[in-house]
Amino acid sequence: MIIRWFVPAVFPVLALFACDRPVSPVAQDDSPAADVSVDSSGPWETAVSADEGFFVRWRLLVPEIPLADPFDIEVEVWADESMREPASFDRLFVDAGMPHHRHGMNVVPEIEALGPGRWVARGMLLHMPGRWQFYVDVLDDGRVERAQWSTWLSG
Amino acid sequence: MLETLTSALLIATAGLSFARTSARDVLQERPASAQEADSQSVPAPIPALGAFERELNGIMQGSKALLLPDGGGTVVLRPGRSVTVLDPPVEGTDRRERQVSGAFTAACVSVNGTLVAFEEVLGEVRVWSPSLDGPVLREVSRIKLDPSRTEPLRDVVDIAPFQGGFLFVERGAHRVRALDARGEERFRFGRKGGDDGAFQFPGAIAVDDQDRIYVVDTDNHRIQRFTAEGDFDATWGRRGAFPGLLTSPTGIDVVGDRIYVSEALNHRISVFDLDGRYLYQWGMHAMIPRQGEGRIHYPASIDVDAEATRAVVAEPFERRIQYFERFPGGLEEARAAQMPSKQDIRSHFGPFISGEDDLLVMGEPESGSIAVFDVAGETGVNITVFTNHGSGWDDLGRLGALHLDAPEQMVYVSDLVNDRLSCWRLERERDVTIRYDPFMARLASAVDLSSTRDKLARLQPGRTWVIPRIVALDRAQVAGAPLLAADAANQVVFALDERLDPISVGASTRDPLQLMVDGSRVVLLERSGEASMFRPLAVDGSDLGADTELGGMLMASSGTPGGAALHGDACFLSSPESDRIEVIEGAGAAFADQLAASLETKLFEPVSERSWGETGGYDGEFHAPAGLCRIGGDRIVVVDRGNHRAQIFALDGTWLSTFSLSSGYTTPKPRKETP
Numbered sequence: 148m149i150i151r152w153f154v155p156a157v158f159p160v161l162a163l164f165a166c167d168r169p170v171s172p173v174a175q176d177d178s179p180a181a182d183v184s185v186d187s188s189g190p191w192e193t194a195v196s197a198d199e200g201f202f203v204r205w206r207l208l209v210p211e212i213p214l215a216d217p218f219d220i221e222v223e224v225w226a227d228e229s230m231r232e233p234a235s236f237d238r239l240f241v242d243a244g245m246p247h248h249r250h251g252m253n254v255v256p257e258i259e260a261l262g263p264g265r266w267v268a269r270g271m272l273l274h275m276p277g278r279w280q281f282y283v284d285v286l287d288d289g290r291v292e293r294a295q296w297s298t299w300l301s302g
Numbered sequence: 303m304l305e306t307l308t309s310a311l312l313i314a315t316a317g318l319s320f321a322r323t324s325a326r327d328v329l330q331e332r333p334a335s336a337q338e339a340d341s342q343s344v345p346a347p348i349p350a351l352g353a354f355e356r357e358l359n360g361i362m363q364g365s366k367a368l369l370l371p372d373g374g375g376t377v378v379l380r381p382g383r384s385v386t387v388l389d390p391p392v393e394g395t396d397r398r399e400r401q402v403s404g405a406f407t408a409a410c411v412s413v414n415g416t417l418v419a420f421e422e423v424l425g426e427v428r429v430w431s432p433s434l435d436g437p438v439l440r441e442v443s444r445i446k447l448d449p450s451r452t453e454p455l456r457d458v459v460d461i462a463p464f465q466g467g468f469l470f471v472e473r474g475a476h477r478v479r480a481l482d483a484r485g486e487e488r489f490r491f492g493r494k495g496g497d498d499g500a501f502q503f504p505g506a507i508a509v510d511d512q513d514r515i516y517v518v519d520t521d522n523h524r525i526q527r528f529t530a531e532g533d534f535d536a537t538w539g540r541r542g543a544f545p546g547l548l549t550s551p552t553g554i555d556v557v558g559d560r561i562y563v564s565e566a567l568n569h570r571i572s573v574f575d576l577d578g579r580y581l582y583q584w585g586m587h588a589m590i591p592r593q594g595e596g597r598i599h600y601p602a603s604i605d606v607d608a609e610a611t612r613a614v615v616a617e618p619f620e621r622r623i624q625y626f627e628r629f630p631g632g633l634e635e636a637r638a639a640q641m642p643s644k645q646d647i648r649s650h651f652g653p654f655i656s657g658e659d660d661l662l663v664m665g666e667p668e669s670g671s672i673a674v675f676d677v678a679g680e681t682g683v684n685i686t687v688f689t690n691h692g693s694g695w696d697d698l699g700r701l702g703a704l705h706l707d708a709p710e711q712m713v714y715v716s717d718l719v720n721d722r723l724s725c726w727r728l729e730r731e732r733d734v735t736i737r738y739d740p741f742m743a744r745l746a747s748a749v750d751l752s753s754t755r756d757k758l759a760r761l762q763p764g765r766t767w768v769i770p771r772i773v774a775l776d777r778a779q780v781a782g783a784p785l786l787a788a789d790a791a792n793q794v795v796f797a798l799d800e801r802l803d804p805i806s807v808g809a810s811t812r813d814p815l816q817l818m819v820d821g822s823r824v825v826l827l828e829r830s831g832e833a834s835m836f837r838p839l840a841v842d843g844s845d846l847g848a849d850t851e852l853g854g855m856l857m858a859s860s861g862t863p864g865g866a867a868l869h870g871d872a873c874f875l876s877s878p879e880s881d882r883i884e885v886i887e888g889a890g891a892a893f894a895d896q897l898a899a900s901l902e903t904k905l906f907e908p909v910s911e912r913s914w915g916e917t918g919g920y921d922g923e924f925h926a927p928a929g930l931c932r933i934g935g936d937r938i939v940v941v942d943r944g945n946h947r948a949q950i951f952a953l954d955g956t957w958l959s960t961f962s963l964s965s966g967y968t969t970p971k972p973r974k975e976t977p
Contacts, residue, residue, distance in 0.1 A: 197727060197744065197745070197746030197747060198746060198800075198801075240695065242694070244696075246688065246740050247741065249687075249690055251694070278741070280741070282696075284695050290747060290753070290803075291695050291750075292746070293696075293744070293745045293746065297741070
């Protein structure tokens with residue numbers, strides 16, 4: 148895979164919507180940025196996309212997911228399972244939903260680039276207890292591929 | 303609840319009998335104060351509950367009904383077939399019809415009562431006199447559009463008189479064009495999209511007294527208003543069932559200071575003021591087919607007379623038009639009579655279905671979702687529902703095609719509004735007990751079809767490619783066969799790889815309906831005038847008859863098939879117009895012959911002994927059957943759309959079971975005797 152790594156100069160707003168929310172545009176340019184560190188609390192977890200086109204490592208930036216309060220998660224997107232090579236793509240979308248309730252989040256998280264392959268989704272908000280699914284959608288050359296995982300949020 | 307509603311309906315019907323016979327008398331008998339109140343808010347009259355209905359054969363998808371002024375009768379447009387003027391509806395008298403045949407796709411009535419229709423094949427606007435004297439309509443003018451001066455109009459679905467000329471809604475181009483009386487273009491507006499001034503398959507148009515233009519933006523579920531110059535002015539509406547929201551609006555009429563909108567998927571008429579403020583609604587979802595008296599089922603158009611005393615609604619799904627007259631009690635009575643919609647309806651299966659082996663998927667247009675059924679047993683058991691209406695990657699705007707790959711447990715979905723083709727994976731273990739699992743379906747990938755357009759252009763440069771409109775998907779059941787997509791916008795079939803990237807461009811097709819597969823055999827079903835044409839394709843979608851002038855076979859058909867499936871030597875087609883499943887025998891063998899280069903156009907007729915079904919709601923009967931497909935055990939599943947259910951049959955037509963989202967049974971219900 149040809150590596151194309153673009154780091155935004157401004158924090159783009161990225162979203163995947165469960166309802167009729169408009170898809171926010173993503174601003175990108177070629178300017179490199181230094182790695183940014185974030186305060187982390189949770190252990191790393193991993194997920195693989197549906198067609199194994201990319202590999203995701205993620206962790207909470209809070210001790211645990213709060214109910215109906217905003218929180219952030221750090222997301223890494225890699226081209227290889229050993230997670231040495233950042234994946235190349237045009238856009239990243241992060242979202243969460245409750246398929247059994249047929250809805251998603253009521254907010255649009257902001258996606259901030261931290262460095263090659265590293266992103267943070269700020270302003271995630273799970274507004275009700277139950278089983279939530281997290282989605283990482285990578286758009287490249289007009290095609291989106293999804294990685295997802297589930298979590299249980301207690302009331 | 304049902305009894306209560308039935309009682310209410312009987313009461314309403316009794317009242318309507320009175321209104322039907324003397325609606326105008328009732329208005330005249332009202333107290334002077336009430337009439338003054340009406341005149342102060344012109345036009346005050348409120349068309350409301352159904353007065354009586356009129357059953358018409360040949361009412362079809364896209365049909366519209368219009369009222370001639372001064373009680374002059376009703377115009378019925380059967381798109382692609384005819385324009386018919388019916389005499390004023392007087393009970394107890396024979397009905398007279400004046401019909402003009404032709405490929406008319408849009409019609410309207412001008413203020414002075416002239417009837418206008420657009421004939422798309424000839425590119426003509428034809429105008430008839432409002433006079434109904436004599437046995438035929440009297441044509442007063444005919445405007446031939448000159449293609450050298452005016453770009454030909456395509457996929458016109460509505461027309462409206464405008465400043466001496468006409469406005470045309472070009473549905474597939476997502477735009478409106480204004481032509482003068484000589485047929486020369488004045489201006490145009492609209493493009494595909496969801497922002498202000500853009501459309502998603504506009505369906506109808508109307509003009510108010512100030513020449514402001516109102517466009518029904520069907521798949522954006524809204525109304526948009528434009529100035530007389532075609533500049534965007536205002537918009538209102540979003541998808542939903544709550545009063546004031548709109549779901550799949552189809553028709554519009556503006557009378558005085560009121561806007562009447564028919565909504566296909568809310569099964570009602572909503573009324574707004576000229577600024578889009580919601581006023582009231584009428585209609586109620588028909589729970590079972592053939593319910594009239596105010597119940598509306600998938601309305602396709604609304605037309606209100608100039609005095610707003612009478613309205614007509616076309617319901618192609620019910621093969622009827624319904625007339626409505628005003629509530630004697632005016633607006634308050636209309637508001638008080640609001641009735642719930644969708645009562646007791648759990649399943650709204652749309653036309654789309656795909657099945658194989660032990661799995662089945664069906665579209666559910668009202669919720670914008672797709673239901674998955676396990677059909678390993680004798681009936682269908684709903685095991686998951688996925689996707690919602692919306693614009694996100696895992697949402698659905700409007701279903702265009704559906705394909706299930708049962709061995710791989712993959713579902714491919716074409717979305718005509720979001721211009722997307724998506725692939726869902728069913729995480730399901732086959733050997734465990736059947737259970738409902740809302741998390742079963744996972745979006746695996748999706749492609750933006752604008753990128754597909756670009757890739758098609760790289761595959762086959764030298765022609766103009768637009769964003770594909772995929773209306774059929776299927777894959778030959780042989781190893782390595784690509785997924786095939788029938789693209790109505792570019793009028794081709796193309797093949798896709800596992801990443802949903804196009805890999806080859808196959809047969810040309812003007813009006814594709816469905817792809818059918820049986821083993822290695824692939825057949826394209828396409829519309830050809832009023833007939834349907836079978837065309838054998840190679841597994842990569844290329845045309846087997848490309849090297850000859852005779853590339854396919856014609857089938858005599860009563861209208862467009864609702865769905866089709868191939869099985870060995872036979873082809874099964876559902877007929878929404880005759881409520882039957884028609885079986886074409888020998889078609890399979892003929893396709894095989896084609897492989898042997900014995901190419902010959904042949905006329906096929908359904909074999910009556912093997913065809914089955916009749917109109918009704920009992921097991922084995924249909925109302926507007928739509929998609930059908932084969933499943934394991936040599937069975938056929940039919941979407942019985944009007945009865946809000948699906949039915950399973952053996953290949954000889956023997957009924958096996960009936961099911962919906964929430965129920966299924968294999969013992970036929972006893973037929974009730976009609977008192």
